[in-house]
Amino acid sequence: MSERRPTVVIVGGGFGGLAAAKALRRSPVRVMLVDRTNHHLFQPLLYQVATSTLSPAQIGSPLRSILGRYGNITILMGEVTGIDLERRCVVGNNADRQQVPLPFDYLILATGARHSYFGHDEFAAHAPGLKSLADAAAIRNKILGAFEQAEAEDDPSKHQDLLTFVIVGGGPTGVELAGAIAVLVGKTLRSEFRRINPASARILLIDRGPRVLASFSERLSAAAKARLERLGVEVRLGSSVEHVDEMGAVVNGERITTRTVIWAAGVAASPAGKWLQAPTDHSGRVRVANDLSVPGQPNVFVVGDTASLDEDGHPLPGVAQVAMQQGRYVAKLILRRLAGQPAPPPFRYFDKGSLAVVGKGFAVLQSRKVRLSGFVAWLAWAAVHLEFLGQSNLRVSVFVQWVWTYLTGTRGSRVIIESSAPPTCPVPTPAEAASPKSGP
């Protein structure tokens, strides 16, 4: 054990990769954790950054401040481009664009998933998704910027386009975004503009299926939909987005003119399946064995959103709990194997339940036995998310912000920060003092 510790390379510092790394701390392996960013992202609250309640740093914890004190863990910020299974190397680019290999004895791929444009990747330019802090900052700039542009726009006929927000996808992310935008316009921004009425904003939530929050019970889906509609959100079910461009979207043949389309639909797994040349499901997730290893590669594991595993005939959902439990499972399996102990029983997901927020002070909660909607579910949501947020200083600051926002409507992070050159925004003629020389 003392001579040469085996190396476990973990790619991805999300819920799955971080859980594996934590379970391997202070153990007789060297851990190399590779991530494109320097932080673990608490994705369940990303919509609150996109709607300016929380700051990016409140849900992004530097991987080094979580794991840096454990001497057997090395953290590398970098981009993985492939895997060489023969030589047992992860391959990445260095700063000079040269390929450099990172050898492993065990490999855990926890590279996650993004949303899917269902074959229409050209929508991406006009309908950003929400997966990273950069995404959230871009969407926040877009939403807040729309109100600024409308206020500075002389021509009232352009106001409604600017104040129309289309959210594609009725899963938890879409529902939470739509509800948060509704509260933003109805409470926070209400009395701060002179030429526009923020509360006149139109918020549309589009989904192909027959109900929102399809993974919840029908009763909870209906409760969420009713709550969204009470907040002023137009919920359009059974509706397909056929086209998106800079002028708006086409939904079931109808053109909706808007400057803001946000994409929260579909799942496209990371390219881990391509790296491994392993069988994948229709979303690109690697079909793993019931010990989460890649068939034929007993030392290579895939966990979380980029793994595909059925349990009792149903695929496991792409949620944080699955990824965390899988990360811990693989860490335990590796340590047992190294200690010469028998393998653990096949992976089983323990479903602790699901939660989704709708607007302010309202959530839906579904666990094995409980179905709950309303304020109590929202308290449960808040408690669970604070519990899982991890670092105690973040817990305190998020809790304080939530109480503050709940009581006053004030958001914590309403700055528009454009990188590099500031945008050229309109400085209009006030309508009530139009310049005499304007006109054709």
Place this chain on the structure above:
Amino acid sequence: MSERRPTVVIVGGGFGGLAAAKALRRSPVRVMLVDRTNHHLFQPLLYQVATSTLSPAQIGSPLRSILGRYGNITILMGEVTGIDLERRCVVGNNADRQQVPLPFDYLILATGARHSYFGHDEFAAHAPGLKSLADAAAIRNKILGAFEQAEAEDDPSKHQDLLTFVIVGGGPTGVELAGAIAVLVGKTLRSEFRRINPASARILLIDRGPRVLASFSERLSAAAKARLERLGVEVRLGSSVEHVDEMGAVVNGERITTRTVIWAAGVAASPAGKWLQAPTDHSGRVRVANDLSVPGQPNVFVVGDTASLDEDGHPLPGVAQVAMQQGRYVAKLILRRLAGQPAPPPFRYFDKGSLAVVGKGFAVLQSRKVRLSGFVAWLAWAAVHLEFLGQSNLRVSVFVQWVWTYLTGTRGSRVIIESSAPPTCPVPTPAEAASPKSGP
């Protein structure tokens, strides 16, 4: 008074513009406040965002949340491109790049200043300055990214270049940045890396003059320099930066290889002087009359960093206090003139004193009678900055963060957020397990 209220256009929501707008709230004028961003920036703490102690939102307050509740104030986010004095219009571009005029009866220009590259604007690409939240985020990414790149770099000979930080300018911004970087590497990052020792970072502070903090007394300058040196900062006085490129800087003929040069020197005023075609000083500041009006334009005023005014034979310094007092003065003057009252006496600056922080728990304080350096000055600095920060929720969150950082060394905002595509960073071979097939 009831028929048509005169319009006061204020360009710039910094200390001067915001003070003027606040002083005109609930008064018998219409106020149009135009800013390129949506927030008032508390610039004195910008270096703490650049060194990852504070989040951008902790020092950026939306102008609408400060002023939005006053019905006579309209806030417009936009870019001003010129002034038409004949037609009494501020000219800006709208979203379609058409010029649109904004008529005024009174105009207050509070458009600030940037740093100056002393005629070498080509340095800008490699030596960013620190004036906006976007600047601070870029510098934070650069500093934190340098440590990430070094940790991921196989070749130890490249480590020292990455871990060398050159700060140009020994004024308060340069001194505060250098001290904060020294504390960052010596405390926060100390034990989180495996291949590099963050404490081995080299921090250079360069200034052309004979001492740092030249606006303070000689004794305080010497105390600040001694403190910087104790923190490990190399202070190079009487040194000129002759060249900056992607490989580093040339200082007094010596090439210093580094990836990080930060520019905190010089003053270049906004183009307000050009817009007005008014006489300016060598930094481009508009020479104003002693009531802050532009000579020959009794209804046009310039305040803050973009105004040039001598008092007792010395030019007023470019600090927040001057801008705020000038903004309030002009607001008062306009209201008196509208009310038919006599003009106020010429503007006089009341100097409440100056403060600068050096590292952790140490500041220098200079006011009319007091000269102080050390911990007590630092407490005074903290109290004054919390007092002036404005909104009470920000005060609380900044105070809590400072206490937390002081006690634990933990920073509040250490996320690297790259806009759009993630950077390609190195994934190296671990030095201790080099691939057998590497080499020429």
